[in-house]
Amino acid sequence: MxxxxxxxxxxxxxxxxxxxxxxxxxxxxxxxxxxxxxxxxxxxxxxxxxxxxxxxxxxxxxxxxxxxxxxxxxxxxxxxxxxxxxxxGELSGGPAPTGDWRADLKAVARSQRANMLRHPWLPAALGSRRTPGPHTLAFMEHVLAALRPTGLDGAARMEVFAQVTGFVAGHVAHEVAQAAAARTPERLAAEARYLAEVAADGRHPELAEALASPRRPVDPDATFTRFLDRLVDGLDVA
Structure with missing residues (x-):
């Protein structure tokens, strides 16, 4: 014990x-x-x-x-x-697959993100191998059914599910950390000064160009959607 x-x-x-x-x-x-x-x-x-x-x-x-x-x-x-x-269990019972697997997969990812934001400890907990319980199995069944129109075999669909879940977990962990950092503006100001100095040293031209680009408005939902679109729209299922 x-x-x-x-x-x-x-x-x-x-x-x-x-x-x-x-x-x-x-x-x-x-x-x-x-x-x-x-x-x-x-x-x-x-x-x-x-x-x-x-x-x-x-x-x-x-x-x-x-x-x-x-x-x-x-x-x-x-x-x-x-x-x-x-x-x-908060993820099960979602709408039936529509046949548009990309849209369905994005809906799955959004529901996972919402679930992880409600329970910020969840991304870390998912890092360990776990035996799926009944609620997890029900959710897996839903996602695998949504991916059936891809034509991928079962093992490949499991990989896609794991890939998207891993992306969402990593993104939410970063999102939560950024939100915590935003509560310490002096730290953010110090980081900005540091990066500005690094960008000006002439040894990091790519970084300097990236930092000089117009900043997008801080919108966590829009950022997640942008990243998710790149991932799901770029999946090769041929």
Whole structure:
């Protein structure tokens, strides 16, 4: 059994984790549910970040003893898997594929971005290999169906899905970091002075030209759309 600092999964059988979760237990009716514990962990991560999610803090949030949580999630890594699938449930139930796979894929990416902005800890959580739970599987099924008109085989469609998800996760992580940096204008001013000096040293002509170009208005939605269009419109599915 692992404590708060566990970083290596304890090898929970995916079948036990996802397929047998509703199997009735013997003895007294439990005071807590796995759903309630996972919801508490998600709320904690949303407010304080992923590093704040410890078994002790989650237990305190639901009014339980730490040891009682281990029957629902034997370690923090398992709890994180449950959290990832919990928020994936916000993505399921979208509109049926239209047949325009590029438009559908862009819609998928926009919904992923919105989901990750609601849960800023999610991009980091997705960096580890995870066993997909029922909500994640439902979303994957939706995306793979949307990509069927590409004519790609199943493995290639999985790669496209992974590519777009990776793009969205990286973009949102950068977006969140930029928003945090914007709250420290003195740091931004110092970075601007540094880049101006670098651009003037004559050794970085390409950078100097880029920095001299007209700046686009700061519009996170427009920036994401521009990047997403370049990615999806440039996919070669021939």
């Amino acid at each position: 692992s404590g708060d600092g566990a970083s290596v999964p304890q090898g929970v059988d995916p079948r036990e984790l996802w397929l047998h979760q509703d199997r009735p237990r013997r003895g007294r009716r439990p005071a807590f549910t796995r759903e309630g514990i996972v919801d508490a962990a998600v709320e904690l991560a949303d407010m304080e970040g992923l590093e704040a999610v410890t078994m002790r803090k989650v237990a305190a949030r639901v009014g339980a003893g730490v040891m009682s949580l281990y029957s629902y999630a034997p370690d923090k890594e398992t709890l994180l898997e449950l959290m990832v699938d919990r928020v994936a």
